[in-house]
Amino acid sequence: MLKYILRRIAYAIPIALSVSVVCFMLVHIAPGDPIDAIVPPDTPKDVVEQVRKDYGLDKPLPIQYAVWLGHVLQGDLGRSIATRRPVAGDLILAARKTFVLALTAAMFGFAIGIFLGSLAAFFKGTWIDRLAVSFAVGGVSVPHYWLGMVMVIFFSVLMNVFPAMGAGPGDWQWDWQHIQYLILPALTLSCTPIGLLTRTVRGIVSEILNQDFVTTLRGKGLRNRTMMLHVVKNAAPTILAVMGLQLGYLMGGSILVETIFSWPGTGSMLNAAIFRRDIPVIQGATLVLAMFFVMLNLIVDIMQTMIDPRIVRK
Amino acid sequence: MMTPQTLVRARNLNVKFVSRDATVHAVNGVDFDLAEREVLCILGESGSGKSVTLRAIMGLNPRAKTVMSGELKLCGEDVIAASEARMSALRGRQASMIFQEPMTALDPVFTIGRQIAETIVRHEGVSYKAAMARALELLELVQIPSAKRRLEAYPHELSGGLRQRAMIAIALSCRPKLLLADEPTTALDATVQIQILLLLRRLQQELGMGVIFVTHDLGVAGEIADRIAVMYAGRFVEEGPVRDVMRAPLHPYAQGLLGATVHAGLRGKRLTTIPGAPPDLRDLPTRCAFAPRCPMVENACRSAVPELRGPEPGRAARCIHVAQAAQAA
Amino acid sequence: MLQLPTMPDRGGPAQPLLIVKDLKKHFPLKGGLFGAGGKVQAVDGIDFEIRKGETLGIVGESGCGKSTASRLIMSLIEPTDGEIIFDGEKVGTSALPLKEYRRQVQMVFQDSYASLNPRLPIEESIAFGPMVHGLNRSRAIPRAHDLLTAVGLAPAQFAHRYPHELSGGQRQRVNIARALALRPRMLILDEPVSALDKSVEAQVLNMLQDLKAQFELTYLFISHDLNVVQHVADRVLVMYLGRVAEVGPVDSIFDAPRHPYTQALLASRPSMDPDQRRTEPPITGDPPNPVNPPSGCRFRTRCKIAEDVCASATPPLAEVAPMHQAACHANVTASGHSLAPREAA
Incomplete structure (x- = not known):
């Protein structure tokens, strides 16, 4: 029975991973540049690029995902754009x-x-x-x-x-x-x-x-x-x-x-x-x-x- | 008159199923007695009322839509008048039942041992542990190999033959006086069917049970019955000792059934058939129900339902020709 | 193709209508992602022939593979191995494409209700096949009516009925009419009368005999009921756990069975005589599960005369009487079984 439960849990891991991919992709599926959601529309271009770098948005998607997943696993869901507070706590x-x-x-x-x-x-x-x-x-x-x-x-x-x-x-x-x-x-x-x-x-x-x-x-x-x-x-x-x-x-x-x-x-x-x-x-x-x-x-x-x-x- | 030896007594038993659309006359005036240690086979085709008769004895037809009339006694208890609580005390103790399809007749999510033990706990008030010990003996009684291991098995883990043996073990768990068997070998393979038949015959003799065995198969009846009753459209149309009914049936329907049963020696010949189909039980006419299919039909057959008459005691048929012959003799 | 004629007899009377060679079907068991699944050897190498105009009966108990074999022959499922030759042509080749083969071989199942479309009047069900094969409706419907007459159902009374308005026996007649609609040369009858009452069974069996003569058919008749097979078959093939145990002319098999399994099967029949009731079951236990069949002879676990050789070697189908073969070491000369005939000096 215990073996069965362990195997069921093992089966759940790929499902959980796919779910996390979908959640991650939310940002990129949404129309427009994700950066627009972060910075106000009238931000100067160099600041935008700086923010893009800060958020890691300039890197390829798989790397962004890996970084994001690494944070998630440590309980870090990032900061809310509106409140600037960590998402996880709220x-x-x-x-x-x-x-x-x-x-x-x-x-x-x-x-x-x-x-x-x-x-x-x-x-x-x-x-x-x-x-x-x-x-x-x-x-x-x-x-x-x-x-x-x-x-x-x-x-x-x-x-x-x-x-x-x-x-x-x-x-x-x-x-x-x-x-x-x-x-x-x-x-x-x-x-x-x-x-x-x-x-x-x-x-x-x-x-x-x-x-x-x-x-x-x-x-x-x-x-x-x-x-x-x-x-x-x-x-x-x-x-x-x-x-x-x-x-x-x-x-x-x-x-x-x-x-x-x-x-x-x-x-x-x-x-x-x-x-x-x-x-x-x-x-x-x-x-x-x-x-x-x-x-x-x-x-x-x-x-x-x-x-x-x-x-x-x- | 109710002698202590009579296990079942039916007089003019009628069972109807009433629904909003129609009333189905499943059993239409059945009389019989079953003595202790006697084996009666009720032989009939689908829709003849044989299973309904069997279930009526246990009060197992769906209560809400079943209307019973006449007299029906099980071990002296009036089945028609008895409350559900009274009947449930009799069921499994005085009389037990086994079914055609042991896969669906057993609860799939409880172990075999549990399903035997709960019956014993219910009727004898012993502890679950003591009941499980009895369950083991019962599995050995019905010759289930490695019985101890099988106590913990679920129905789907057993083969068809073993499941039916387990079903029999459940039925016998409180040593009933009467066993009701509803086509218990029909769903089994040929080599398994004969094993179960022989097991039932041995247990019936060893435990001294009365048995009512419902089947559509004349050959099966021949292996186990003392008496055979042939049922058609909810009535016994013929009744008698197994030898007489199998060798020289009186009723044209029973004769037709014997002729239509495929057996050796008929190769290349055409089988005797009974033309047509059984009557609609929603609209049963007051005449011989077999008349439209009968090769010997006369006008008199269409005027009234013939009485169950016979040339000698214990032998009877519901046919005017038999009644006439008996009168002439 | 408008008239859907009977297919011509290509090979002549000497050519068997159907030859089955080393047919195998192994079903993989679901083993999951990590578990290694086993396989069910439902049919494990069967060979036989059906001659033109004969009825071959296949008997056996549950799990013996008789139904799988019928579905393989009907090409409803892919065989794991083996080939089927119909009237001299290998099935599925350019000489005999599947579609054409399927027209020539039709099947009737046990469950008369499940094999008919419940939403179609029966005349439509019968006409459906010919219409798919290019016959237009105005011809197909009268044909359907002729077939209903042939199976003993008056078209005026029955043509417009739906399956649920018929009795089991009548539905089985419709199924037979539907199977005949494409003018096949062979019918596979898989337990065609098992669900019917005895009086109706006799009617249908008689009718099948008539139709066989009328439409010049060849039958493969599968049943668990030995009496029925004895009545209808010319030759009988006994299957046990996916293999052929014995095959031969019906009288030879029923009068002098040579395989212990056939003997047990025949001895399991009720005696039909209350004075000569059976006293001992011929064999004990249930047919084993085809997932892990026994080595060597598959019947040895239930066989009264099993010996060491039965576990180590698979018995070949050997001639035991004219046209009659059995797969039992006790019948094979010098097989090592103590009952086997001695080698001629």
Whole structure:
């Protein structure tokens, strides 16, 4: 098993490297001379050339990449053009906040989604099923920005129960003072995972319930809770995959929600950076999010293999 | 009257599957008794209702859309009236079931040992460790080589024959009085099929079980049955001791089936066929269901469903010709 | 090509319609980036001939390679080695290009549903092949109707139906009609009746006999059911783990099998007589996995008469009776097996 895990990690390295190449190339894919993003338009030519040299932009691309990668591996993501502060430090702070938001939304969304999906599967074809499915379709269809604004208008402006903006004073803490800021964005963000999980769980569980071995289990006279264990273990690999993807998506895809609620996470940071063409920040944030995705996939893969003996782990 | 020796008693058993679009009349008035240590083969083609009858005994047809009527008793318990909880206490303990396709009938993500042990834990309340020790004995009972290693194996790691043996081990784990077998050898290779048949026959005799064995294969029935019941369109159309049914079937359908079964000595000759196809079970007429395909059909066949009558006790067919012959004698 | 005529008989009656020479198919196993993968020797060197107008039955259990062999002959998959000669011409050469060969050899599969396009009425499915080969629709559809009549389905009633509106037996008839649409000279029937009920099986088997005479066909009939093969075949080829165990005329094989595997296979059939039930299984265990087949004779691990020589040398297919060959050391003169015939002095 350990050998398998090591091999999976080895497989992930080329993926991570390709991701880093893409992030690096962002600067060069963007139209125009990357130097224009760094210096003001009316900078004298010799200063521009000096900056080009300072940033190493005069060297061939592979060398630039190697230098950049060397810095990244040492935790140096460069300096923000806008703030002149190291990107890494700001990014860690923002990522922590995003992680809090994404994880809360994910846990809530997964719990509700798995519950509704199982309910729909066990009562397939009844009104319970139809209700759960409509809820799921609503969850994936409703636009985040719209739902977020409705939430703000209703809970903050009209009812004045939750704050509308920010993540509370100072560093993040798990106390009510901070948690009250978390509730609205987390609810908004959890809509998609609720919908997707309901649909996936309903599909996979009803498929499992239709399989022959479930008849065998009933034929053995097993109690419902033992049967549930069989269903869960059979459904887990697929559901884990969807959950992994969703968590990754929540980490990266919360830009809109973070912007609406001014949640100071990587989403807001990225949003601001895009408008300022703050290339080092865009590069760093994208890289961190992408790496998170790669890691998540790795973890899901390993967990699937541990659960399902049919996945060959030679 | 319910004698203690009767494992299964069915009287005018009807099973319908009701959905919004249609009602499928799968079983339409089946009567039989199964005594202890008796082996009954239900022989029929797809859609004859043989598997549904078998599952009805265990209460395993999908509960939401199944409507049962008549009388059906399993070890004295009224299956039609029993709650799911009551049935689940009987299943696996008094009666067990084995299936056609052992690959799909076993849970792919649990070990064989675990799947045997959980049944024992459920019904006998012993510890998991004690149950695993019993599981090992069971694997040896069904002649799985290197049984100890196989306890830890997953279904996909076993060959087809071993999987079916493991399935049998699960079914026998609580020493049931009744074994229900749903085409357990159909999916197996020829050399493996005969091994499993002989194993089942040996276990039935050693453990003194009653067996209901559903098959479409007359040859398989001939190897294991004491009695054969031939099923067509949800009814028993013929019933009798295995020798009589195989050598001199009474019902034209059973005769046709015997003629259509390819065996040695028919080379170059044309096979007897039964023309047409079985009736639509959504719309079953009140006449002999076999009449449209029957070479001996008369007008009287189209007026009512014939009674199950026979020339001697234990021998019967659902055909007016048999009833007439019995009356004349 | 408008009429799609039957292909001419080139080699005359003495030329076997199909010759298979040392056919091999090894499937590589997925070994991943670092792991070294093994290979499945699905078919490992088989030789045989099919004469014009005969039915050759291939029997064997799962993993014996009979289905792989049929797909190789149909050229649905590339062989690892070996060649196929059809009516004297090597398949895939300029004398007999693949496209032309595929017209002359058609296949019917076990799964009647999966082999038909579910979105096409059956007349379209049958007419599709001829239309691809250049026949125009106005001719192809009436042809399809004629073929439906030939397989016992009234065109007026069935031509416009879709596959899901037919029973399994009717669908298999449509598949046979579809296979006949290109006027092939040979049909490969891969378990054509295995999924059917007994009463329907008999109907289809009778019909196949009729069609064979009517369309002057040659059959390669693959089945796991020995009774069916005994009924339809002129000659029988028994396969075990990718190799030929025994081949010969049907009566010779069924009355006097010479390979221990064939003997076991025949003895595994139900007796059909409740007074003479089987008491002992002829062989124990399952057919082994073709990934790592045993050395020498592949049957030796389950064979009652296996000896040292069976592990060290692969038995050749040797003549044991007229036209009848078996690959067992016990039949080969001076093979080293204690039951082998002694060398003539």
